Every structure is written in C-alpha cells, then in structure tokens.
Amino acid sequence: MPAAPLLILLPAAGSSSRMGPSRDKLTEDLDGEPLLRNRARLALATGLPVLVTLPPDRPARLDALSGLAVDVVFPEGVRDGMSASLRAGAAEAAGRGLALMVLPADMPELTLPDLQRLLAAFVADPSRIHRGASADLRPGHPVILPADLLPEALRLTGDQGAKPLLQAHPARITLHPLPGTHALTDLDTPEAWEAWRAQRTPAGSTSG
DSSP states (O other): OOOOOOEEEEOSOOOGGGOSSSSOOGGGTTEEEEEHHHHHHHHHTSSOOOOEEOOOTOHHHHHHTTTTTOOEOOOOGGGGGGGHHHHHHHHHHHHOEEEEEEOOOOOOOHHHHHHHHHHHHHHHHHTTTEEEEEOOOEEEEEEEEEEEHHHHTOOOOSSSSHHHHHHHHHHGGEEEOOOOTTOOOOOSEEEHHHHHHHHHTTTOOOOO
C-alpha cells in the first residue's frame, strides 16, 4: 500500500474520572503493558507519524510512552474535553500538510489490520471521511478526516469530539465495517474493564 499522507492522533488528555480516584484507564494493563503504550505501538506499526495528547497532571501516561517514537503535546484547554486534543491534532496535521486519523487511546480491540483497512480506503479516495464501524455498521472509530476539513476541526469546542464536524458532512462519510465490536469497544469504568477481561479470549488461544 502506498504511504498515506496522514498523521495519527491518539487523544489521551482526558481525566479518566469514571475510573475513580485511584485508577487510570490509560495505564490499565493490556497484554502486559499499559493500554496507552499498547495503542501507541499499534499506531506506530502503520509506519505513519503519531501524535499523542496528554494532560499536564498524569506523569504515568508520559512514562508509559518512554522510548516510543511518538510526538507528545500538552494541549491548552484540556478541561474543555476532547476538542482540545482534536484541535491540537488538526493543527499539527495541517502544519505538515497531512490528513488526520483520530484513534482513541482507550479502545483495546482495534488491530493493525483494522487500521490498514481504513488507510487503504483513504489512499484510494482521500476526499472522503473514512470511519470505522461495527460488523453491523454502527459508526465508531477510527475516523480519518481529510485535510480540507481540518480548518473546521480547529474550531471544535466542548467534549463531543468530532461529532459536530461529522454531522455537518454526512454525505462525505464512508463506513468501513470492522470485526465484531472493534470499532465501538471503549473501556471507561472499572466495571467495563472487569467485564471485558472476563469475556476476552486469551492471547494466543485458538478457541472460538
């Protein structure tokens, strides 16, 4: 596949408040390493540049990225929610003349083939918004924003993510079904982590 003119954004500047006072979803264990590190390595495996947004008060997240060839940004306005990360990612991508893939850092089921599927679709048609979906076509992530939409992303506010931008351009969205609920599964609470771990097929298992 030809190299995609694209930057991958891992938004990781949220507060993780639903995990309670003593746990951080992005440092939860996934296959023997913090979730954030695992997802950063996934993004890097595409061969594309990777930007991670972090809050200023979570040093464990920065430590989780130690030794990885990612760029880290501490965006202004993180209390505004997801929009702060998206604005930072859009600014960086626009400055490099690239499109932007938004890959949430709290989605443990996404795989390299999932990302490669969306990247191949983007290379084939970089004018579309390419969006991951569940196997039954419920919209999810990742989302690839074409370069011409980044000025709109720079104006996003609040904690709705890219939802207002996607609502403004429904005719440009192409959904790409990914296996199962890869595109939907995010883990925001201790209960969600426990339920997911209980039903997960262990790595290397051939059952099912």
